[in-house]
Amino acid sequence: MSSTHNPKKAPILETLQACTQRCHAPFYTPGHKHGRGMPQELTAWLGLPVFQADLPELPELDNLFSPQSVIQEAQELAAETFGADRTWFLVNGSTSGIVAAILATCSSGDKIILPRTVHRSVISGLILSGAMPIFINPEYDPVWDLAWGMGPEAVEGALNEHPDAKAVMVVYPTYQGVCSDIEAIARVCRDRDVLLLADEAHGPHFTFHRDLPMAALAAGADVSVQSIHKVLGALTQASMVHVKGDRLDPDRLSASLQLLTSSSPSYLLLASLDAARRQMALDGEALMEETLRLGRSAQAQIAAIPGLRVLDGPSAPTSGFTARDRTRIVVNVSELGLSGYEADELLDEKFGVVCELPLPKTVTFIVSLGNTQTDIDRLVAGLEGLARQFRREGACGGDRPPLAFPELSPKPLCLSPRDAFFAPVETIRAIDAVNRISAELVCPYPPGIPILMPGEAICAAAIDYLHAVKTRGALLTGCSDPSFQTVQVVQE
Ligand SMILES: Cc1ncc(COP(=O)(O)O)c(C=O)c1O
Known part of the structure; x- marks a missing residue:
């Protein structure tokens, strides 16, 4: 145009x-x-x-x-x-x-x-x-x-x-x-x-x-x-x-x-x-120049903190990762023996730093045009404090089993999401729902990626993952039962 x-x-x-x-x-x-x-x-x-x-x-x-x-x-x-x-x-x-x-x-x-x-x-x-x-x-x-x-x-x-x-x-x-x-x-x-x-x-x-x-x-x-x-x-x-x-x-x-x-x-x-x-x-270019400067500076300083890793590239080559936005700072806290949810809570309570997205292993921070050098200094100081405390307490490595994102079904869906959404449903115990067709859209938020979706057969890993992330502090959205003891499935 x-x-x-x-x-x-x-x-x-x-x-x-x-x-x-x-x-x-x-x-x-x-x-x-x-x-x-x-x-x-x-x-x-x-x-x-x-x-x-x-x-x-x-x-x-x-x-x-x-x-x-x-x-x-x-x-x-x-x-x-x-x-x-x-x-x-x-x-x-x-x-x-x-x-x-x-x-x-x-x-x-x-x-x-x-x-x-x-x-x-x-x-x-x-x-x-x-x-x-x-x-x-x-x-x-x-x-x-x-x-x-x-x-x-x-x-x-x-x-x-x-x-x-x-x-x-x-x-x-x-x-x-x-x-x-x-x-x-x-x-x-x-x-x-x-x-x-x-x-x-x-x-x-x-x-x-x-x-x-x-x-x-x-x-x-x-x-x-x-x-x-x-x-x-x-x-x-x-x-x-x-x-x-x-x-x-x-x-x-x-x-x-x-x-x-x-x-x-x-x-x-x-x-x-x-x-x-x-x-x-x-002013877009100048604003992004400064935002990128803050992002790069945060990334370099956090990468130098013992016990923390900052996402730079994939751990093995993949065509699903060809470029990265340097204004997103993704920090892996698992070596401190903490989940991302725990790190997020501690950063907020003790250091006045609030992230965008905690996940089982990582916390993600958005650096944008509203951030300042003072914010970055606080972020780095908070992560340094966290690393110092948890490495010193000998929690490094953690004793908790790692929590992996479930292998979600690449199989064809049993029903279209629409047909499942409008189908007659029944409510059953979540632990009995394996292999049943989900009628619900359940996802931890953020990031809002569905773990159960209407029309998809429910796998055991998905149920375990949802229970585990809930225990570790994630908010589950979309479930008819907020405690996730029960779930709605399509009637057989
Ligand atoms: C990848 C992705 N797409 C879409 C959305 C929806 O965006 P909005 O909150 O502007 O409706 C989100 C929100 O978190 C998102 O993370």
Whole structure:
């Protein structure tokens, strides 16, 4: 798309600001009417301007699903900034963009090829669309207890076996910033005329610095869904979906988004997307330069702490790991005899450091444009303190059996996730559920990777893993029984 707009403009933000200055008697939603009816404790705490800007789709503010003025212009600016042909703003996170991308590509019964380690929103997309997943098990690294991305040869193999597949979805990057060879995957998809959808929730910053991995659209993806809120300067839930090329029907994507989105989108979220886009268009490279500097400095200092290891590359070569985002710091604490959950708790309680993602062996820290040198110093000091204490206490190596991510089923599903979701179910004891077909989507959160999913036969390793991570402090989401003593399965 050729540049037609002034990147210094932020049309939604500027118009919203102007609207808050206009004196009038409001007889429209929201009920608090410019903050005047808000509970006083909220306005005292957050300030009146936030609520004055909480406006509905007034004529000058355009309409999210029929954009003709400021939203249209802001979305076009975003498309130019992120290297897309067309961009949609999302007020319900990348979750809604991922579900919509699946609905826009797959009808009921259509096949989609994807890694088993997808985010739970993908399973929602499968349930709503009726698409049949063809899962690829990404390579698992036992040293790190992490799954990497999908290799292009695995995608090619799956497409050979399922030439009728409609789409391939990649998680690019993973939560740990690991990137698979998306250029090669894109070539394979183009050769077969199959759409490539990228869950780029963790990668919206990639466009802005040469030392970051290549952005999914630049590498040849047709669609990219990005959580602007996760790493850039937008409010929580503010995301974007971008499309490049003409292989995906934009009207169907638009219609799918409308199925999933509130008819009262928050202008605070939309304005934050607009402002975050402008910030990155004007200063993105410098902001990422500094973020990368902080990330590299943290990585080097933590790597020098005895008892800790920092993820740099895979422990054995794999095509599921071709690049890494240096703004993600992944620390393996297992040599201290601690789980990632315990390390996370101790870091928070004793050192005032809070990570993004604890897992059985690792803790992952997101360094982003909001971090400072002081944060990094605190992180390094916290990890030094932790290592000193637990090495000195002789806990090194630990006496607890290692907790490995279960080998999740690469087998075809017994039922489509949709059929399992709507099937008659029964509730049974979790320990009796092995080989039964799950009716539930159960995942520790974060990272939100389902361990049980509707339609999949339940394996013993998955039950053991869920009990073990729960004992070690993970929050299980999606289970009808939060204690996970029972589970819902499809009636036989
Ligand atoms: C890989 C991945 N994809 C998608 C999502 C959903 O993103 P959002 O929270 O913006 O809905 C997440 C959220 O954690 C994620 O980790």
